[in-house]
Amino acid sequence: MTSPLHLQSNADLHCHSTVSDGTLSPEALAARAVANGVELWALTDHDEVSGQARAMATAQSLGLPYLTGVEISVSFAGKVVHIVGLGFEHDDSALIEGLRQTRGGREQRAKEMAQGLQSVGIKGAFEGALRYVGNPELISRTHFARFLVDAGHCSDVPEVFRRFLTEGKPGYVPHRWAGLGDAVGWITRAGGLALIAHPGRYGFTPTEEYALITEFMAHGGRGIEVVTGSHSLAEMQQYTETALEFSLLASRGSDFHSPEESRCDLGRLSEHLSGRLTPVWSALQERIHWPHGTQP
Structure with a gap:
């Protein structure tokens, strides 16, 4: 029997495999997560869930609790914003078709x-x-x-x-992404929970960020990443306050892509969620895939 997950658990709920733009397979990522002390893991490939069964099976074989995951690119206020989904049914037909259309082009x-x-x-x-x-x-x-x-x-x-x-440079070409409501809807209708990924990366004005959060919540979004591999300590503190202000569930994830490229290794985030926050996994206990015989 494992201990129940708590606020200070080493959860890493954002990373990428070779199924999207990472350099390690889902199986290798699961092994790396275990080696680095991860206590709850999610693979969140971009706009794709075909690696979920592999990630889940390997995690369970290694004794690692697992949440299904995906990171969906959406257009908002002229920028690309990422929405992470956790705890959904990865074989949901509407989700799979929506992601297929997003990948198109x-x-x-x-x-x-x-x-x-x-x-x-x-x-x-x-x-x-x-x-x-x-x-x-x-x-x-x-x-x-x-x-x-x-x-x-x-x-x-x-x-x-x-x-x-980047925009204005010779190799930049924009892509038509899903709408915010589409992404949140696919995730929630598949039984999952949607959250805004690494909000500090978008460079929104306070007004734009308020519009993003309120529209996101109006569509049924419920969480936000607070501790991420790309957030500074000041940004973690800022989005702690944001989560409290809007009563959003808080998440943490390295956004790991590659041992050679990523700012933070899988499972090696330096900060935990503030004790004032409600962790996203507290709302997803029934969606966690526990290794056989280890569910608390």
Whole structure:
């Protein structure tokens, strides 16, 4: 019998595998989570749930409690915002179809990105990026960035984004994402809980952020990431207050993609949730997949 999860548990509920834009398989991530002391884990690949069965099976075989997860890209106020879903039925047909439609158009977008890079003398970028893709339906800027680093055009991934892959740069092409209501609806109708991922990353004004949170909640969203690999200590404190102000459940996750690239290793977040917060897993106890014989 394991001890019940508590506020200070080492939960890591945000990471990515080769099914989207990570560099480790779901099985390798599960093993890494266990090695790094994770007590509750979720794999949250971008716009894709096909790795869920593998992640869940491996987690259970290793004695690791597991929550299903996904990270959905949506458009809001002219920016791409990410919504994490946790604890849903991963074989829900409406969720799967919604994600399939969201993924649509990535190949054409990638070819246009390659054309933009070719215009500044970088040839073969589409074919180069494909070498780093585990799932061709999810070819993304991250795969282009890995190619450009390994080909010697930039020293690291952040330099690639600064020079080539952000708005106004030669390799940037926008994508039409799902709507906020669509993403929250797919998650909640599949029995899960939706939360706003790494809110400190979007650069919204206070008015825009208020609009995001209130619209998100109006659609049925219930949580927000407070402790993440990309939040500073000040941002963690800021979104602690935000969660309290709006009575949102709080989550934590490293947003781990790769041992070589990520700011924070899986399971190695330095901060826990404040004792004033209600953790998201407290509302998902019945949705956790416990290893056989270990449910508290």
